Amino acid sequence: GAGVSQSPSNKVTEKGKDVELRCDPISGHTALYWYRQSLGQGLEFLIYFQGNSAPDKSGLPSDRFSAERTGGSVSTLTIQRTQQEDSAVYLCASSLGAGGPLEQYFGPGTRLTVT
């Protein structure tokens, strides 16, 4: 079956512009995660959605970052007024969530470059 997909695969934007990154999780997965990975670094947790519960936003680095998940499926990560330090690969992952196997399945990522 289809894995986690993300779009766009690459995004170049000018400083100060807003960007939207999209994630399509695996069908039936109730948990969805967003991470950020800078070049040569580990993964930085951003936000976690589980079913209809309130998301865990504790990893969002500033109020310029927001995310939503519509209908318990597709998620959009929005970065407003982008800064050069926002340049990174943004990874989305999904898992079966509460009560199921906890392995996360990752998408290929969106490489964001802010010029």
Place this chain on the structure above:
Amino acid sequence: SQQGEEDPQALSIQEGENATMNCSYKTSINNLQWYRQNSGRGLVHLILIRSNEREKHSGRLRVTLDTSKKSSSLLITASRAADTASYFCATDAAGTYKYIFGTGTRLKVLA
């Protein structure tokens, strides 16, 4: 701060040798997972070990968990050039499904 920290940061070995990498974490966990990341396949789940388990095997992989020391190790036996990748541990905060990834170990297997 990171929940998990891997060590060493980088490791270079010859094909056929074993590779061991370690992960330390800070708070109580429900389970710990290891992931591999390479340029070809992105991030892939390798193995999950629960807090009540001490050792787990999967093919050439062996994972141990010592909850008293808050540490885990990943052993790759008879390494291959294709094992060249970065390896990350991920731990949950007990009672949640939020996972925190470590900084990773970059493994290079020389043919």
